[in-house]
Amino acid sequence: MMHEHLTSIYNELQTKYSYQKEYLQSVYEFFESISEVIEEDPRIIETNIIRNIVEPDRIITFKVPWEDDKGARHVNTGYRVQFNQALGPYKGGIRFTPKVNESILKFLGFEQTFKNSLTGIPLGGAKGGADFDPKHKSDQEILRFCRSYMMELHKFLGPNMDIPAGDLGVSQKTVGYMFGMYKRLTQRHEGVFTGKGTKYGGSLARTEATGYGIIYMVLAALKTYFQTDLKDKIVIISGSGNVAIHTGYKAQAMGAKVVAMSSIDGVIHHETGIDVSYLEYIKDNNLSIKDYTLRYPSAIFAENPKRIWEINCDIALPCATENELDLEEAKKLVDNGIMLLAEGANMPTTLDATHYFLDNNILFIPGKACNAGGVSVSGLEMQQNALHTYWDFDTVDQKLQTIMNRIFEDMYETARSYGDDKNLVKGANILSFKRVYQAMLEQGL
Template sequence: MDVTEHVESVYAELRRRDPGESEFHQAAAEVLHDLEPALRKHPEYVDARIVERLCEPERQLVFRIPWTDDRGEVRVNRGFRVEFSSALGPYKGGLRFHPSVDLGTVKFLGFEQIFKNALTGMPLGGGKGGADFDPKGKSDGEIMRFCQSFMTELHRSLGEHTDVPAGDIGVGSREIGYLFGQYKRITNRHEAGTLTGKSVAWGGSHVRTEATGYGVVYFLQEMLATRGRSLEGQRVVVSGSGNVAIYAVEKASALGATVLACSDSVGYLVDEDGIDPELLKEIREVRGQRLPAYAEARPNARFVESGSVFDVPCDVALPCATQNELNREHALTLVKNEVFAVAEGANMPCTAEAIEAFREAGVLFGPGKAANAGGVATSALEMQQNASRETWTFERAEERLATIMRDVHARCRATAESYGGASHDYVFGANIAGFLRTADAMVAQGLV
């Protein structure tokens, strides 16, 4: 069978069977395009129909979530969990609570998670979940009742050796606490490893809160080193101002960069003196305020309500907000302003056209499945600590995170070279490296 025709037929069938799931189509297209060299070298993967099997989740759960608001009125949301691949270990991936969540969103995230988890070298399968619930503006009581209803349905599918959710957008340590409490109550088991992202006080890991933001900066540091650069003196722009963005700002600043700008849903903040990570955390995490409050507190800071944060000239851009936030127009603006490197802190924040523009311009580009793998890697470290009934120090956990991100970077470069690509083509290297590790396990385990 011709490999190109095989890949094209898989993608065509995927689109036919899953119409309307544009984000899932986008994620699959990026991966499938890069797999042809691996499939030519390993025809046994074609014979075993590995690609077809990888593109079809092992299990898809869709369920209703009834709950009552503070007025006593009944509300109903829709919940999802896509258990995509267990070839390397239990399904692992976060839960996202946001009005935009639908099955296509969860499938794209779960598909990406397969390769991301494989790249870490940890024994983790891939999955993702969530609900079209908006925690913004809800009381703690409403969020607790929603989480309890969500877990009442989902608990049947979870377990430390089966499926291990974590947090994502809209799901932090508060939500994880409510979810775990309901799981424990229903099952009568304190299986700490069933959920990650827990508070350090009751089974969580140090650095888990910071892991994704720190990890993307560690990956960026390795990318820059291949060109004889460091973060010292680099001008950095970060999109978003949530968890990932905050800790990317913090670590980049600690390593000598000047973070000029970050954003939220209503505009972006520019601080010519460099964004103060402690003030940013105070504004966003403690006070729960928008970025204009930061601008009011700093003499050389301003908040801009129009345009894009990517209009700010910089050496490095870190998109850390949400999927498809950085399009071709943004990419061309960054290229025009002589951006040197881009690393994705969010999941698929750059469109396919934006990535193409970066590649054509020779911009170093770190895809999310590699660059933001620090979050799930530290979740695996949390599972490890839970299994051994111990808690590591912050320093030990961060050291392990840094080592894992260096290994992910090295794995991407080595794989890209060995399959005929340029060593700096991290998209190509990440896709093939994640695929190879998963495919080998699938072949070994038979037709399951």
């Protein structure tokens, strides 16, 4: 049961933002988990701090005019949602996709605030982007768009103010274009972007970080709950973008058999094991995932991406997009005997699907903990920039593994202290909330 104080606030938000379904979903899921904390500490109600936490500090919206290669003029909408800086400067990615809107960026900024809290690195939460589709655009068109985007956004960025990174639709090359324009406008070379190229301040292992971090989290959970590891486990991974690809590589390196991956075009089911490197080649060359069967005729292709959830597996890793896995798919996974689901994307599981997994005693690791590897290595990149130094891949990878293990241990201990050591959703939400709440309380925010 949700505490009446939280119910009242949620009802207000629902009335005010009825059209922002992603944002409301993330708040509701969060509120469900922290009700017990409200009962423990009367100051939470006295200070009305929850209402403060659920509203972003500011939302910056601006037009982005740009010109295509034929000289035609276009105008997109750019955003930056600076959600909360109680723990440190704003930190969160930039995504370019036609689906970008205020609701999605508010949900992502809200989640980012608590994800960053879990890492233990002093960072606040933010998210940004534009409803620009980089697909089928030339490099010069993307460059022109990035320059126009930064003309407005640079005023709100800084290494101690707001540090973006790449996200969906924003590659390392795109980050470079934005960083280059930022330097032209400010005359400063500083660590204001993470996910940069390694030749000009980027960190090794940043590209792999989210995917590797997911697997480190899964390994920690398997050891704690099942006294086992990934060797010979059957794994399915939705998506075939950067996160999914490096999750696949690391899962295979740890002894798992990855039998299925997907894209917007459909699903590849390859019982003998997915050739992740070939799938990466397909992605990098903008080919259809169906082309995988040209090299591997024994692999099965299905046009509906949701068919991936019908495939028998031990572990499912949704790494594509929000709300890709609903209640019906959750039932199929449970019926097929899944032992663990870890969210690689941000909120890829609908609320009723999450409830179904928890009610059926399936170990469920929420995205705000599981996919924190990316921002963790972004924090390490910021440290290297501040020290004007450069760490080798193994050093960064080891630090990443240490951070992910610590997140799991802290989340697990929090869940256990609240009487349900298998409810890692509650563990992650309560732990991250307490850190943000305490910081706001001590600063009088």
